[in-house]
Amino acid sequence: MLSTYKKKPAIGLNGFAIEGWNAIISLLGKRSIGRCVMAIDCYTGIDHEELQNQFLKLESDLFIHTKDLFISESEVEVLTARFMTDDVLFGYNSNISLSEYFDLDKLKAAQKSVGEASGSVIIFGHGAQLVAVADTLIYADMPRWEIQQRMRRQEATALGIDNSREPFSFQYKRGLFNDWRVLDKHKRAIYHNVDYWLDTVAHDSPKLIDRQTFYAGMDKAAASPFRVVPFFDPAPWGGQWMKDEFALDASKVNYGWGFDCVPEENSLLLDVNNIVFEMPSVNLVYTKSSELLGKPVEARFGMDFPIRFDFLDTVNGGNLSLQVHPTTQYARDNFGLHYTQDESYYIMEAKENAHVYIGLKTGVDRHVMMDELDKAEQGDLVFDADKYVNKIPTKKHDHFLIPAGTIHCSGMNAVVLEISSTPNLFTFKLWDWQRLGLDGKPRPINVQRGKQVLNWDCDTTYTNAQLVNNVEVVAQGHGWVEEKTGLHNSEFIETRRHTFSSPVIHYTQESVNVLNLVDGEEIIVESPTDAFEPMIIHYAETFIIPAAVEAYCIRPHGLSEGKECITIKASVRI
Numbered sequence: 001m002l003s004t005y006k007k008k009p010a011i012g013l014n015g016f017a018i019e020g021w022n023a024i025i026s027l028l029g030k031r032s033i034g035r036c037v038m039a040i041d042c043y044t045g046i047d048h049e050e051l052q053n054q055f056l057k058l059e060s061d062l063f064i065h066t067k068d069l070f071i072s073e074s075e076v077e078v079l080t081a082r083f084m085t086d087d088v089l090f091g092y093n094s095n096i097s098l099s100e101y102f103d104l105d106k107l108k109a110a111q112k113s114v115g116e117a118s119g120s121v122i123i124f125g126h127g128a129q130l131v132a133v134a135d136t137l138i139y140a141d142m143p144r145w146e147i148q149q150r151m152r153r154q155e156a157t158a159l160g161i162d163n164s165r166e167p168f169s170f171q172y173k174r175g176l177f178n179d180w181r182v183l184d185k186h187k188r189a190i191y192h193n194v195d196y197w198l199d200t201v202a203h204d205s206p207k208l209i210d211r212q213t214f215y216a217g218m219d220k221a222a223a224s225p226f227r228v229v230p231f232f233d234p235a236p237w238g239g240q241w242m243k244d245e246f247a248l249d250a251s252k253v254n255y256g257w258g259f260d261c262v263p264e265e266n267s268l269l270l271d272v273n274n275i276v277f278e279m280p281s282v283n284l285v286y287t288k289s290s291e292l293l294g295k296p297v298e299a300r301f302g303m304d305f306p307i308r309f310d311f312l313d314t315v316n317g318g319n320l321s322l323q324v325h326p327t328t329q330y331a332r333d334n335f336g337l338h339y340t341q342d343e344s345y346y347i348m349e350a351k352e353n354a355h356v357y358i359g360l361k362t363g364v365d366r367h368v369m370m371d372e373l374d375k376a377e378q379g380d381l382v383f384d385a386d387k388y389v390n391k392i393p394t395k396k397h398d399h400f401l402i403p404a405g406t407i408h409c410s411g412m413n414a415v416v417l418e419i420s421s422t423p424n425l426f427t428f429k430l431w432d433w434q435r436l437g438l439d440g441k442p443r444p445i446n447v448q449r450g451k452q453v454l455n456w457d458c459d460t461t462y463t464n465a466q467l468v469n470n471v472e473v474v475a476q477g478h479g480w481v482e483e484k485t486g487l488h489n490s491e492f493i494e495t496r497r498h499t500f501s502s503p504v505i506h507y508t509q510e511s512v513n514v515l516n517l518v519d520g521e522e523i524i525v526e527s528p529t530d531a532f533e534p535m536i537i538h539y540a541e542t543f544i545i546p547a548a549v550e551a552y553c554i555r556p557h558g559l560s561e562g563k564e565c566i567t568i569k570a571s572v573r574i
């Protein structure tokens with residue numbers, strides 16, 4: 001089958017971009033002559049040695065690596081212990097600042113030597129800009145998905161600690177709860193000072209763009225429909241649908257997850273005169289928050305992109321773990337989250353026997369059920385999920401609403417488009433069907449935490465009335481129908497489904513819109529006022545419309561011309 005799903009969407013623009021170390025070092029060499037300070041600040045995940053070796057070629061009179069100015073690794077452990085916690089999966093969101101990683105005496109001595117230097121100075125490493133205000137500031141960025149690949153290959157070190165030998169889940173936990181928060185806070189403070197952005201995702205093929213090009217890319221993305229770069233990962237329950245549909249690596253055992261819109265973790269590509277520059281898409285959220293999110297959304301969520309779209313593929317795979325997500329207060333008290341992991345499952349594809357587990361059966365005895373889950377966690381019992389949880393047969397276009405506290409999981413042989421709030425780690429597994437994780441070990445079960453957040457009022461009656469296919473027609477016209485499909489009234493996301501064979505006008509209404517083409521081969525997104533370039537979208541592609549776009553028109557296109565297509569759109573309820 002020929003896949004139409006685009007895996008490398010890029011925003012095209014003209015600007016300044018160069019590629020290759022020779023070109024980059026030669027350009028920067030011209031800016032590093034005489035009495036001048038150049039700082040190369042960076043994110044985690046970069047190859048420190050590779051970058052240091054390249055910048056040493058500039059033969060500066062003084063070269064400072066900020067790692068030599070940091071407190072010791074054991075002091076970093078102490079500094080971060082409260083946020084790392086003893087839990088194997090969950091930490092607490094850190095409020096540490098990057099300046100706390102510096103040994104003050106060493107920092108002062110370095111600052112003195114920079115002040116006294118008569119020639120060129122290079123300061124390299126995390127927080128380089130905190131050592132001295134540079135004449136030229138370069139930021140070596142790294143998207144989180146690439147960092148995770150490097151963590152798995154033991155190639156990445158954490159902020160102030162070399163934890164590359166630790167299991168991936170520990171490295172990820174330190175990144176998510178501490179390092180990336182610390183570095184994002186620092187990056188937000190220096191965006192406007194950065195002269196050049198450096199992309200070293202592809203080893204040996206670095207790219208550099210300048211400040212004007214960076215902002216031209218941000219301006220364009222914040223004013224047009226765009227896509228982020230999707231990424232895919234195997235899972236213990238993973239399936240085979242995405243492999244074919246998206247033409248993924250056939251040699252992989254399966255693909256479970258497809259992350260199509262998690263801007264904290266996805267990349268954004270800028271195609272600058274045919275040089276494709278990769279950066280974390282969160283740069284757009286941080287530099288264009290009100291244009292992208294909309295002012296009322298920014299007022300509520302700050303610089304968090306609150307909507308997540310991802311795929312869960314269980315076709316010829318298994319059931320997800322039977323699970324529950326924390327209530328808002330629990331997530332706030334225990335993990336320092338501002339909002340919790342509210343979810344929904346939009347069914348993209350379903351084989352004949354597909355089903356979703358959701359909500360408790362009416363009349364279950366909570367004490368007996370919890371006792372059995374406890375025993376199952378100890379390995380003393382095989383938990384009978386069907387006895388306690390509603391198992392609902394499903395078909396394409398069903399929409400299940402899953403507010404925090406709802407027991408749930410997708411069964412095998414379905415493709416779920418998750419339309420959820422952004423947090424995605426906070427899954428309390430209650431039962432994992434006696435199955436091992438991909439590393440051959442049982443995955444952590446959290447019955448004790450689950451007990452504290454399970455919504456026992458969510459029985460069969462409640463589930464059927466409030467969580468399954470709560471569909472209502474809200475508007476229609478010639479050749480189109482708009483339906484509200486959710487989410488539940490205790491979740492902040494609004495979803496609208498449009499079924500159409502003729503053009504449909506949409507309004508962002510001061511919220512970022514996230515959409516997916518859930519039926520039909522191809523549509524085109526256009527501006528009624530020619531304010532942005534038209535964008536073609538194929539089946540299953542997720543795309544983002546910044547709030548600042550205000551009005552946009554979607555119609556069937558190409559192979560779908562004149563045929564019926566269906567989009568699902570999510571926005572923040574204001």
Ligand SMILES: O=P(O)(O)OC[C@H]1O[C@@H](O)[C@@H](O)[C@@H](O)[C@@H]1O
Pocket residue numbers: 235237312319320321322323343409410424425426427429
């Ligand atoms: O990998 P398991 O725990 O089976 O779950 C798979 C996924 O299920 C979904 O409903 C979400 O809650 C995800 O956060 C979770 O990762």
